[in-house]
Amino acid sequence: MTMKIRGIEKADYDYIVSVLDRWWGGPAGQRAHPYFFYELGDFALVAEDEGKVVGFLLGFITPDKATGYVHLVGIDPDHRRRRVGHRLYERFEARCRDEGVSRLKAIAAVGNDASAHFHQAIGFSVEEVAHYAGPRRDRLVFTKSLG
Numbered sequence: 001m002t003m004k005i006r007g008i009e010k011a012d013y014d015y016i017v018s019v020l021d022r023w024w025g026g027p028a029g030q031r032a033h034p035y036f037f038y039e040l041g042d043f044a045l046v047a048e049d050e051g052k053v054v055g056f057l058l059g060f061i062t063p064d065k066a067t068g069y070v071h072l073v074g075i076d077p078d079h080r081r082r083r084v085g086h087r088l089y090e091r092f093e094a095r096c097r098d099e100g101v102s103r104l105k106a107i108a109a110v111g112n113d114a115s116a117h118f119h120q121a122i123g124f125s126v127e128e129v130a131h132y133a134g135p136r137r138d139r140l141v142f143t144k145s146l147g
Helices: 010-024 084-098 113-121
Strands: 003-007 045-049 052-061 067-075 103-109 125-129 139-145
Touching: 003 084, 010 052, 010 067, 045 084, 052 084, 067 084, 084 103, 103 113, 113 125, 113 139
Parallel strands: 067 103
Antiparallel strands: 003 045, 045 052, 052 067, 103 139, 125 139
């Protein structure tokens, strides 16, 4: 596979929202809210193989530049287990380091073991935080120091 990681473009965003429900096996397209492209898209990335988008990472840097936050990652089911997610995170981390960011952060629903294993494998710590997303809405909070 000759994968290329690059910044997101409007055509990529349109494609992602059209396939995300299929990639995730259920309703998910609304999680790729347009502000992650229009207002926060400077750090959003896509992975492409032979001109086809096979993965994406929607992330941003907080205004104080303390945290690089990964909001949403998706990988084409036909391209999973090929290090697409790793490559996207590596590029995002490098861009965050270039901006002087001191840590990375992501969250997932409790019980999302695949996300927990992935994040731990690439150096994140994980903590289950009670009520993180509101009453009785616990979340797994992943953090990684860049210092």
